[in-house]
Amino acid sequence: MAIWAEAQRQQQRQQEAQRRARAQQQRDQERQARDAERAMARMHRERQTAYRQQREADARRRTEELDSRVAALTGLLAEGCRAPAFSPDALLRRERIEEFAPGALATPVPMPDPARYQAPPGGWQVGVRRDRAQGEARARYEQDWYAAQAAESRRQAQLAAYRQQYDQWATGTLAGIRQHNAGMAELLSGLRDGDPDAAVEYFSAALYSSTAWPEGFPRQVAAAYDPAARQLVLDWELPGYDIVPETKSVRYMPTADQEKETARPAAQRRALYRDVLAQSVLLVLRDLFAADTYGTLDSVALNGFVDDVDPVTGRPAQVYLATVMAARGAFDAFHLAQVSAVECLTEGLRGQLAARPDQRTAVRPGRLPGDVGGEVVAHGTDSEPDLYEMDPLAFENLIAELFRAMGMQAVTTQRSGDGGVDVDALDPDPIRGGKIVVQVKRYRHTVPPTAVRDLYGTVQAEGANKGVLVTTSRFGPGSHTFANGKPLGLIAGSELVDLLGRYGLRGRLGTDAPAGSAVADEAPDHNILGMNWSGEVALDVCALVCKGTSVLSDDHFVFYNNPRNPDGSVRMLPGFAPDRAAIQVRFEALPPDADRLVLVAAIDPQVNPDADLSGFTDARIRLLDASGEELGQLEVSEGRRGETALVLGSFRQRAGGDWDFVGGGKGFPGGLEALVQEYGIDVA
Template sequence: MWSVLAEAQREQHRRAEAQRRAAAAAQREHERAQREAQRAAARGEREALKAYQQGRESDAARRSAELDARVAELRGVLAVGLAGPGFSPAAGGRPAVPPFDPGPLGVPVPMPDQNWYLVPPPAGPQAYHPGARRQWEEQSAQARAAFERDWQAAWAAEQQRQHRLADYRAQYEAWAAERHRLLAGQAAQAGRLAARLRAGEAAAVAEYFEAVVDWREDWPDGFPADGETSWDASARRLVVRWELPPYEVVPPVDRYRYVRSEDREDEVARPVGRRRELYREVLAQCALRVLAEVFRADADGLLASVGLNGVLVATDPATGREGERCLLAVEVDREVFAGLALDRVAPLDCLVDALGGRIAARPDKGGTVAEVPASSAPAPAPPSPVADGEGPDLFEMDPLEFEELIAELFRRRGLRTSTTARSGDEGVDVLAEDPDPITGGKIVIQAKRYRKTVPPSAVRDLESTMRRQGANRGILVTTAGFGPGSRKHAEGQPLTLVDGPMLLALLREQGLPGRLGPAPTAAVPAQRSAPAASAAPAASVASVTPAASVTPAVELTPGQNLLLPGEEVRVRFRSDGAEADLTLLLLDADGRVRHDGDFVFYHQPTAEDGAVALRPDDRSATVRTGRLPDAVRRVAISVNLDADGDGTCADLVDPAVELACGGGRWVFRPPADPAVSAMLVAEVYRHPADGWKLRAVGQGWSDGLAGLARDHGVDVA
């Protein structure tokens, strides 16, 4: 009996131990599953976060790509116009009725395949696991239900697509019938118009070419594409008044950037200068495209010349009323226009330099130009550009005439200006108002005809006058220069200082005359006056011998340009004071480098197999224009101070850039601007008609070489 009891106790103990071990194993399995679930959840969170961030980055990249596509569309306005079909009088100018294109509605909704929903039965040891069969049956039932649900949804979507497709087809057929009817009427009207054209009826010519300029429908979004014409039969002269797109067609945002650390999307603004230049290029493309369309449609040679006024219809912020501003004007003869290769021109250079057109320097700020007259009276010739050294000597000009000149200068730059009376002007020579509704306001301008450096007291007086007048900006214009004290006082203040070289550049930009000092004598090319000098090898700008045959260097002012007499340009920079080097950039038609190899500096001294070469002293270089590829449109020559220091151009002592080419010699003295540490001093550029030319610039960057390089497309780390 005792043995039976002991065996029962042992059995009970074994069962308890087995239950304990089973419970412990279940607990371990539960903990393992819990840890695995936590790890899976963590992986899921990381993957979800990664997917979220990648989605935000992709969205920013997509939106940036849309901006790039918009800019490409704007840069291609002229190309699209040249590639499109010409005006077709037989169809009233309009293209034929396009075929029916259902687009996405023409694609059937894909129906789900039942094979996609099959759940494989359990296999191997798992097939004998308790509940495995039941779980498979439940999953199969859920899959069948999902298939039926998805099939019903797809079938409903397909039925809806077919209904929408039928409606769309009916709308197209109604539209096409109406279109055919209109085309038939336009064809008949075009026949009558052609007969009137052959009869020489003036109204028919204007009507015909108005249809020509209005017929194209492939302008980018936001472009009005609307014009009016007038015809002068005696002069065989057509004048087109064409509505231009507003400044807003150029995106203010350059790109979008997702910041992971802060989970936000940033808008990187397009630099104001680049946005304005792109807008001016778009305006020039519009003008060239309209002119090309008009001349292409003139199969009978009716037109001897065409004038074009490009106007912007916008609200005047001063009156609140809608009005027109003329942003560009050009008049061109048939023979001149026929000589252009429009598919290869730089639009702005072509409009201004080759055709003699005028375009507002600041079209986004209310700038205007004089219109081409539309009357039948002989049209006055557009003012020719003021040559260097032309016009009155500003030093000798009557003070009142000088003030009137300064008022006209800022009036042409888009400000409303008026001169003050000689007595009681309270230190104000010119009162101006910027019409911009956001950044505009009252401006006081003082004009100083000085021969010596303007003292800091004049800057302090301008600041006091500005506050007394309630103005939000003051401008001090002088024929001389400013010292460090004056510039330091103007820093951080709403004051602008315009020295003599800058004043000449502004006057020349607006077609106004003026010079500083006696008119320079024309330089005679060295090869004409002394052939032996041009034959001698030249190691640098100053190495041509003998000394008696060296052509005197011509002083250049900002904005001045000239035709290069040879294919090799030698550049040398000299100055005392702060350390500075030369840097050169090879730029395409958009003003940007094609790749990093177009950036010539002390770490990369040559480009294009030596076509542009920087010498070991980093202060002299050679540009061989004849060896540059067609894709290079400009070579920008800049001076930059040591990037590791805090020096500015004001720390350079007597800086000068000396240039020599084909016996000609020139010198440009960069302005001593304390706000910049890198300056684009000159550029060698292709002119569509004249070939390679040289231009003095003087444009600076406050963030040094990095800013200059970045603005020209160099990837700065």
């Protein structure tokens, strides 16, 4: 009984110990769970705090940006007065030419050292062996010496050619600078004599080159000069009501997790806009009088307008919001950096400013440019002339104005003896700048490559840095192929319209046909792509009509089993000497949704089942016109060992509708099947 009782007690103690252990384990687990929950809650709070701080920082940043914009508008006149005044020297270019820098060509090729070509020392080399070693060393020396001499001769020839090119460039650049400076001297002479055209051109340049205007302010002007009254009369575009931010501040609302914008009070926004208009008018007067170093201006009649819609006719119209006639003597008496702009304009200069410019309440101008009686020169007006119908001289002047708006000096040439140059331009950029010759072609059909070739000849004859051909139409692949790698720029019709609009000028391409399109009754020309290569390997040359990297459909994969696409714009042709394969393409007839024509080559598995593209060398594509005349050659990558299909390159459509060739080079070890799968063709 005693033994049994002791066993019972031991068992009870063990059970009690196990119960306590389980209770302790449960307490530990509960404590760990509570710790994890507290950690998660703490991390959640930290994330919420970080998220809230980020949203609050974003709101503060937006508010700071709004405050910064308002500060810029409030200090527009004071900041503008600190900008440097335009002067006649800004029109002149320094006669400074970059020095000749031949680089590595200036270093002569080192001649081999005879001491390094001696036979190895050793007494055992006697007789024939030593004579042979000395002969071999002498032969190596002579071979290396002749090679070094040949390399040195090539270096000297390249250096002389490079020097000749530099001298031609330097002579042309210096002549261009002097021609430009002579034109500017003539302009300034006319300005001193009170010539109206010179005055309008000079003061327009002063306004356009001013650095006082913040981003977003318009620069549209129409001006005329009255030499009898020594008065410049101009219309200047003012910023719209949206220049003043509608929002005053931004605050983050954590309860709704969104930003709340506080509107700027209407009275405050209206007062600030009215102040901006007054500052703009005063700043224009300041820029004009500050630029008048020859005393050409006794007064300025300035009318500020905004583009709007006439509520009577519903047509676009100019609404005048400010007008002033400021005499130079009276204007010079003001210290503009400290005046109240509205009071200075309306009371000090007796000008007019719309009481409610936000509602387009107009004022009546005292004198308009058209009242002067002479020619009114307008920059950036809303009238969009048809570039096809413009007078040729007016079209050339428009292109010259475009180049001037782009920061260059540009003048039209005389009609006779211009050497194929319609506009002479000079880019002042010290690195990429220099003399630019510009030709303009008001065509409705595709510009032929011969025009691009003629331009290149003119560039070389004039010693210019670059040639630019501007057209109202488009360029074909032949033109782009010839221009590739040469100092030539091609501007098609749609690109021209875009540039005109970007720099405040206007122009349109007719009313019926879209920019750069062919005339409806004009059949599109075709080109022939002739393919040739060295080596005995047999290849299949194919074409894929794609949108991006996807072929339009299986029917637009043109190869030996499908010799043409559905509309016939791409066709396979039999190879004719000296070409081993050929494809005919009518680029203007390609499907509207196609923007890429991809050319590929692959091993013919029936003729060369075990071959790869390592034998595909000296490859080239000749671009021919419909008559078979070669327009240029396209660079093609050579094949590599192990590859059996290769992307030769692709013609890609630019925004203006032209097609440029871009080289390829991507190879595929899986043959044509693997290549076309890359372009979305299912060969299963």
